[in-house]
Amino acid sequence: MALDVIFTNGTIRTQDPERPVARALGVHHGRVVSLDDDLAPELFDRTVDLRGATVVPGFHDAHCHLTMLGEALVQVDLRPMTVPTLAELLDAVAAAARDAAPGEWVLGQGYDQNHLGGSHPTAEALDAVAPENPVWLWHNSRHMAVVNTAAFEAAGYPGRTGFTVPEGGSVPLDEHGAALGLLEETARGLVSGAMPPKTTAQVAEQIGAASDVALAAGITSVTEPGLGAPEHLGQSVTDLAAYQLAREQGRLGVRATVMPYLTTLHPVGAQDAPDAADARGDDAAGSPPGGAAGAGGDLADRPFGLDLGLRTGLGDDRLRIGAVKVLADGSLIGRSAFMTEDYAADAEAGVSNAGYLQFPREWLEERLTAAHANGWQLAVHAIGDGAVDVVLDVLEAAQRRFPREDCRHRIEHFGVASDEQVARAARLGVVPVPQGRFVNELGDGIARAMGEPRTRFCYRMRSLLDAGMVVPASTDAPVVDYPPLANIHDMVNRSTSSGAPFVPEERVTVAEAVHAYTVGSAYASHQEHEKGRLVPGMLADFAVLSDDIHTVDPATIRDLRVTATVVGGEVVHGSV
Incomplete structure (x- = not known):
């Protein structure tokens, strides 16, 4: 033969x-x-x-939102390279509204307030160019969005009032107490639920479209960091079914490791209750512990697992379940990542802001410990040094209580980390997942938010390798552009879009960058013996x-x- x-x-x-x-x-x-x-x-x-x-x-992108990337391909492109001014952004929204039917949602993505004079678009500005359409514009961090009055009204908040800001979120108000239009972090859920839900077939189509552009860039594997909880991450509650459908239809050209979001896990057995939402309690929406899901003893002492409508066939070298994902905090460019000190840009303006956690620390401890005890790899988004401290504490305590071999728990982004935090993470066997491309596309805004000398602790790479850590490569697309060659360029050269050097002492060699994009990313998902x-x-x-x-x-x-x-x-x- x-x-x-x-x-x-x-x-x-x-x-x-x-x-x-x-x-x-x-x-x-x-x-x-x-x-x-x-x-x-x-x-x-x-x-x-x-x-x-x-x-x-x-190339294996260790942190790529393939579903979001597919969504972004068909939304209004508001990235600074496309619409460099607020006037051009509003023109783009107006053009999309003219093409839409009255009442149809206008969706855009990728704006950066740092390129718009430092301010986010407002609801009133969007009302002026799209008076008959709800508008939702994703910030490039994907941790916030701006919406117009029609969007608030579609969600049941006439006059942009009458809502309660959820824990882990923020909604700036005008002098009359009405929302300005910006929804930060968990507050996005106030309005996002009013958008028409996506079908499994629609999400599968997004996955296929994103897979095609990834393949064209040399990407053969991705790790999708967070599915199934659209109020936090993901497109729908059946995201995994959409991946499986794309696989069956031959549209999933890349190999995918997918991470369910932490709020989709629950005590095993509760899914058999007459009402699954009641069985999960308010915890299913990310509220603090103490509801039905947290009752009846220590959660870590009971079976704790996943119910996302899975069916036979999931789990081969094309599609597999990976770590469980949760967002501990926000973003640097949006100044919502949880820091140990106030952001320099806000302090200069006389505002006290050190960001915040998206969930209470106790909730993170309970749920992450339970997932660890039940054999899950953990992947926790932590960008601010305050969030990194919290996550390292949780991981160390969970391992001490429930010892496991070769956990490879991940800290996604690991955005701001002191020398001591790097050494501690290395000692704990943590896999940091930074994004080299952030340095270029977001670096100027990060430096402005952080100020000196703290910028030198941002998105470190050389220090992580020197500490003996295995470092994967990733982009967090569509937050920044997805091509690996551009990402490797930025890992090696480390300059911002304005041409300014960004902590050049954290540069890595070409060989180290390619190793990160191949062996490092495979290691991060326990696949180094496969790819x-x-x-x-x-x-x-x-x-x-x-x-x-x-x-x-x-x-x-x-x-x-x-x-x-x-x-x-x-x-x-x-x-x-």
Whole structure:
């Protein structure tokens, strides 16, 4: 029986220190079976000539909101590179409203107040350009949004009044007590529920569209960080079913590890109650413990699991459940991440603001400990140094109480961390998941919010590697752009969109950045024995580049192109 295919005449960067470069790679049944002359070419059914091209293992984005990325592809693009001024943003919203039917929602994404004179768009400004349509505009952090009066009215709050701000959120008011239009963090849920719910098929279509653009960028694997709780993260309560549908329809071209959101977990057995919402109590919406879900003893001493409408077929090398995700705090650019000291920009304006936790500390302790005790890997969004302290405390206490081997609990973003916090996280075996691209697209706003000297503790990478930590690579797309080559460029060069250096001492080498995007990301999801290296037995996923990323001028990495992407030995983008 002939083997499937051999790729020859290439510079194949394997990520294997024992055999870092090969010239040929054989594939059978989706996995690497040979390098160089391990097996004779005539044993293979097909031969593909790489014509000297450079090959790297497929990029694995360890923190990419694929469902949100698919959604963003069809929303009004409000990123600074597209609409650099408030006037142009309002023109874009007005154009979308003209194309929409009266009462139809106008949805946009990606605005950054730092490029709009420092202020968010207001409800009144949106009312003027879209008087007959509810408007929802995502901030580029995805931790806040601005909406107009029609959106508030659709949610049952005429005059932008009459609501109660939930814990973990904020709604700035005008002098008359009406909302200005900005909804921060959990306060987004005041209005988001008024939007038409998405069907499983619609979410599956978003996943497919996002998968296509990811493949074109050389991404062969993603970790989707948070599904199933649209009031916090995700598109619908059946997000996992949407992933499975996309897989069955052949639309899920990338390999996906998906994280259910923490509020979707509950005491196992409660799903059999007549009313699942009652069985979960108010905890299902993220309220403090003490409702039905927290009653009857210590939650960590009982089975604690997931009910998201799963069905047979979930869990192969294409689609699998990963860690459980929760947001501990907000964002630096939105100044809602929980800090140990006030934001410098607010302090200069005479305002005391150190951000806040999205959930009470006790709730995080109870739920994360229960998930840890029941075998879940934890992935906790913590950006501010105050939130990092809280999460490290919780992880250390949970492990002390319920010891486990090789947990690899993750801190997503790990945005601001002192030397002591880095050392502590390394000692606890935490996997930090920073985003190099934040430095470029968000760096100027972060530096403005943080001030000196605290900016030097932001989005560290060199320090994490020097502490002995395994660091994956990710973008948090669509918060910033998704192409790995741009992200690697920023990990290596670390300059903002204005050209200013951003903590250059935290730069990493090209080799370290590529390792993070391959081996590091696989390690972060317990998959380093399946992917990340091109050696016999591993998945045959790789990207073909226009030049050798290891030898070009590092200042030109972002100019490289992905000419082909291969998943399981099959060309899924471009040609070779």
